[in-house]
Amino acid sequence: MSIVRNAQGKEIRAKNKGFFRTLFSQWQLMVMSVPMLLYVLLFNYGPMWGWVTAFQDYKPKLGMLGSKFVGLKNFEWLFTRQDFINSIRNTLAMSVINLVFGTVSSILLAILLNEVRNRGFKRTVQTVTYLPHFLSMVIVVGMAQNIFSSNGAVNALLMNLGLVREPVFFLGEGKYFWWLVGVINVWKEVGWNTIIYISAMTAIDPCLYEAASIDGAGRFHKIMNVTLPGIRSTFVILLIMNIGHLMEAGFEIQYLLGSSVVMDWSQTIDVFVLQYGISKQQYGVATAAGMFKSIVAIILLVSANAISRRLGEDTLI
Amino acid sequence: MKKFLAAFLALAMIASLLPAALADGGLEPITLTVFRGDPGDQPDENNKIYKLIEEEFGIKFEFEFLAGDLDETLGLKIANEDYPDLFDGGNSADLIINNGALINLLDYISPEKTPRLWAHIEPQKARIIEKDAEGNDVLYIIPNYGLGEGEQIANEINGPAFFVQKQVLEWAGYPQIKTLNQYFDVLEKFLAANPTDENGSPYIGFDILCEDWRHFCLINPVQHLMGRPNDGEVLVDVSTPEYKTETFIDKPYAKAYYKKLNEEFHKGLISKDTFVMNYDQYIAQISSGTVLGMFDQTWDFGNATNALRTAKMDNKTYIALGLVYDPEYVDGKEIEEHYLNGSVPNIRRGFGISVNCKCPERIIAMWEEMLSEKWQLIFNWGIEGEDYYVENGRLLMTKEQFAQTQDSTWQKANKARAFFESSPKRQGWILEGEFAGNCWEPGNQPEIYFDQMTDYDKAFLSAYGYQKPADFVNPPIQLAPYGEAWQIDYTPVDIEHQDFLNIQDKRLPEMIMCDPAEFDAKWDAFVEEITPSATAFGDFMQQAILKEAAKVDPNVVLPE
Numbered sequence: 001m002s003i004v005r006n007a008q009g010k011e012i013r014a015k016n017k018g019f020f021r022t023l024f025s026q027w028q029l030m031v032m033s034v035p036m037l038l039y040v041l042l043f044n045y046g047p048m049w050g051w052v053t054a055f056q057d058y059k060p061k062l063g064m065l066g067s068k069f070v071g072l073k074n075f076e077w078l079f080t081r082q083d084f085i086n087s088i089r090n091t092l093a094m095s096v097i098n099l100v101f102g103t104v105s106s107i108l109l110a111i112l113l114n115e116v117r118n119r120g121f122k123r124t125v126q127t128v129t130y131l132p133h134f135l136s137m138v139i140v141v142g143m144a145q146n147i148f149s150s151n152g153a154v155n156a157l158l159m160n161l162g163l164v165r166e167p168v169f170f171l172g173e174g175k176y177f178w179w180l181v182g183v184i185n186v187w188k189e190v191g192w193n194t195i196i197y198i199s200a201m202t203a204i205d206p207c208l209y210e211a212a213s214i215d216g217a218g219r220f221h222k223i224m225n226v227t228l229p230g231i232r233s234t235f236v237i238l239l240i241m242n243i244g245h246l247m248e249a250g251f252e253i254q255y256l257l258g259s260s261v262v263m264d265w266s267q268t269i270d271v272f273v274l275q276y277g278i279s280k281q282q283y284g285v286a287t288a289a290g291m292f293k294s295i296v297a298i299i300l301l302v303s304a305n306a307i308s309r310r311l312g313e314d315t316l317i
Numbered sequence: 318m319k320k321f322l323a324a325f326l327a328l329a330m331i332a333s334l335l336p337a338a339l340a341d342g343g344l345e346p347i348t349l350t351v352f353r354g355d356p357g358d359q360p361d362e363n364n365k366i367y368k369l370i371e372e373e374f375g376i377k378f379e380f381e382f383l384a385g386d387l388d389e390t391l392g393l394k395i396a397n398e399d400y401p402d403l404f405d406g407g408n409s410a411d412l413i414i415n416n417g418a419l420i421n422l423l424d425y426i427s428p429e430k431t432p433r434l435w436a437h438i439e440p441q442k443a444r445i446i447e448k449d450a451e452g453n454d455v456l457y458i459i460p461n462y463g464l465g466e467g468e469q470i471a472n473e474i475n476g477p478a479f480f481v482q483k484q485v486l487e488w489a490g491y492p493q494i495k496t497l498n499q500y501f502d503v504l505e506k507f508l509a510a511n512p513t514d515e516n517g518s519p520y521i522g523f524d525i526l527c528e529d530w531r532h533f534c535l536i537n538p539v540q541h542l543m544g545r546p547n548d549g550e551v552l553v554d555v556s557t558p559e560y561k562t563e564t565f566i567d568k569p570y571a572k573a574y575y576k577k578l579n580e581e582f583h584k585g586l587i588s589k590d591t592f593v594m595n596y597d598q599y600i601a602q603i604s605s606g607t608v609l610g611m612f613d614q615t616w617d618f619g620n621a622t623n624a625l626r627t628a629k630m631d632n633k634t635y636i637a638l639g640l641v642y643d644p645e646y647v648d649g650k651e652i653e654e655h656y657l658n659g660s661v662p663n664i665r666r667g668f669g670i671s672v673n674c675k676c677p678e679r680i681i682a683m684w685e686e687m688l689s690e691k692w693q694l695i696f697n698w699g700i701e702g703e704d705y706y707v708e709n710g711r712l713l714m715t716k717e718q719f720a721q722t723q724d725s726t727w728q729k730a731n732k733a734r735a736f737f738e739s740s741p742k743r744q745g746w747i748l749e750g751e752f753a754g755n756c757w758e759p760g761n762q763p764e765i766y767f768d769q770m771t772d773y774d775k776a777f778l779s780a781y782g783y784q785k786p787a788d789f790v791n792p793p794i795q796l797a798p799y800g801e802a803w804q805i806d807y808t809p810v811d812i813e814h815q816d817f818l819n820i821q822d823k824r825l826p827e828m829i830m831c832d833p834a835e836f837d838a839k840w841d842a843f844v845e846e847i848t849p850s851a852t853a854f855g856d857f858m859q860q861a862i863l864k865e866a867a868k869v870d871p872n873v874v875l876p877e
């Protein structure tokens with residue numbers, strides 16, 4: 001932080017100079033960061049002005065200046081509704097399931113791929129597993145609806161194996177919905193999420209493996225004692241980032257796969273906002289729900305970061 | 318190369334200026350943006366009807382069709398004030414009207430300025446022209462359908478009914494099916510005798526579509542079983558000027574229907590998958606010819622019917638039945654069936670002109686001209702000699718000409734559906750001029766309707782001794798003075814209404830699938846859960862119906 005190079009490439013010590021002198025001596029860097037700063041101000045902070053509508057009975061005809069202020073009424077409306085409470089529960093539940101399933105499956109696959117010595121096979125598996133990432137959710141859900149329907153492949157398999165006597169109603173019973181979303185997400189994203197772990201593994205010094213071999217470690221021991229500790233910091237950073245996204249359980253999959261029969265289990269905050277906020281022109285309520293989501297996300301992110309720092313791990317901020 | 322490029326660019330520029338120079342009449346050519354509140358097909362670039370419009374009026378269209386959910390799309394357009402010139406809000410036009418997106422057409426329409434448009438709406442103006450909050454007369458949308466001329470044409474049931482594949486009735490020896498029990502009885506017997514079709518695919522006894530706004534297949538039947546045409550989600554007693562209105566879904570007579578469905582579910586007539594099916598899957602299932610029956614509205618599965626016809630499965634197309642409750646379900650009362658209603662002006666459905674439109678006069682002038690016989694024939698019948706012919710004053714089409722009008726690929730190049738469907742149009746009978754006595758729409762023209770019916774359908778109807786499919790139900794009754802209650806704008810109780818619908822969507826399938834021993838307890842819980850929103854919605858509808866009826870019926874007393 002204290003050592004920078006000036007335009008001529010000469011190292012200068014900035015530590016003891018004043019803030020403005022430092023600023024001036026690094027003017028090239030400042031200039032370069034201006035577009036980013038503008039971008040963030042314009043697109044991330046500018047729209048926050050719209051949060052005002054969370055406290056209004058907002059009518060597009062009257063605009064933000066003409067609409068009536070109603071205090072916390074929008075929040076009150078939200079939190080007295082059982083289905084909003086349900087949608088918070090569903091959002092968190094599906095997020096946690098996605099996080100656990102997603103992380104475990106991608107680390108497992110990355111380790112398996114890392115152990116494969118045949119490069120052709122490794123590449124093929126990698127390509128095949130990350131291809132679904134590029135499919136639109138509409139297609140994925142359409143396939144899932146076929147596979148999990150009463151006369152679909154999964155039920156046919158279960159019946160032929162004699163595990164169930166009657167087809168399981170996967171798509172129409174609330175208790176299956178969260179897990180179904182988890183499974184579909186794993187199928188779609190496992191290959192993609194693996195990429196980052198594989199790259200972390202390639203950065204591990206081969207000497208460590210050699211040293212472990214000399215010490216008599218087998219394959220399993222090498223995985224436990226070299227590979228896993230080697231990707232720990234990547235894992236922690238990703239975990240913190242994902243915790244910040246816990247309030248985003250996804251929107252498309254629940255919207256497409258859900259039906260009225262499983263509404264109590266499928267509705268996430270985003271779907272709720274769409275149904276009661278946008279469709280019913282309660283823009284104030286929609287903003288209130290969005291604001292609630294952002295605030296919870298910030299709290300989660302900061303606390304995850306703090307816990308990680310306590311434990312002496314890498315931190316994001 | 319550079320020279321060539323320059324020459325090419327110059328040519329392109331000249332070419333782009335040409336149409337402007339060619340458009341005559343001093344009208345500057347314009348392109349109108351158009352939104353349609355339902356899915357549709359973009360017309361071909363060289364569509365011949367749009368070409369004619371461009372030549373005569375200097376107006377081109379740029380269509381946007383609905384993709385996804387209507388209320389969400391409109392909600393976003395309203396929030397961004399991103400309005401097209403011609404704005405069709407589909408079934409949710411109330412939203413755009415209440416948010417001030419449309420202009421009041423009465424500023425442009427009057428008996429002097431626009432005699433044709435005025436004559437078109439005049440007979441129904443008591444219901445079409447409404448009052449806004451300040452008490453001024455307003456008209457935002459000229460109804461796209463239902464302003465028929467002459468006697469009402471009812472060859473087919475185009476609205477709600479219980480449907481059954483014709484082969485089921487044929488197999489059963491053409492019985493008369495008039496009640497709920499008879500209907501499920503014949504379905505059960507057919508299914509027991511024919512579990513699969515000729516290809517080995519299993520038949521499905523009864524389908525119930527529950528997706529999004531199409532859940533009317535699940536929640537609307539009870540009112541019809543009680544002997545009323547389509548009033549949406551309320552049952553109205555039209556015999557007295559009090560027009561007593563109630564939500565029906567929470568009443569004991571509704572329980573009978575869902576209990577019957579529960580029985581049929583356990584007999585295997587209804588599949589679980591029907592409750593999680595989306596519209597496309599539903600249409601695919603019907604198109605495959607394996608669905609024996611369902612409650613729906615004819616227009617809702619038109620594509621499936623076309624597919625069945627194309628696949629030459631006429632015996633698997635549907636006939637609409639008007640069922641009522643058996644007396645045992647309603648304390649021994651005999652219910653008279655009324656599925657067909659008097660012709661209903663499709664109020665607040667069709668194109669409105671948005672506040673963002675820069676040239677409302679041009680659009681009004683165009684509609685005025687288009688209500689002439691010449692243009693109505695172009696839209697409905699096409700180009701004389703090409704799409705239809707005239708013989709002794711009769712408008713006629715050959716079999717091939719009529720068949721191609723049903724073909725969606727042909728329509729893209731030769732029909733102006735996207736524009737015409739939402740525009741004001743004349744329907745019913747041509748009453749004056751050289752073509753008096755013909756029908757405005759080819760499908761209704763007796764020569765075409767009866768002669769071009771397939772042989773299977775002719776044989777099917779004659780086995781019953783009927784002329785037309787509508788003979789299966791009673792003739793239309795007189796339209797109630799409030800119209801049909803589903804047209805009423807319920808945005809003031811939007812949230813309660815949404816809750817009211819959500820509870821039905823959740824609980825009704827649950828009850829249909831539950832253990833019969835638990836049914837009664839579940840029903841009671843459902844009634845308790847739905848009562849608050851049902852009461853709010855029902856009370857609102859009672860007031861709204863009285864207000865609506867008072868416009869035409871002087872006997873109605875409006876409560877204070």
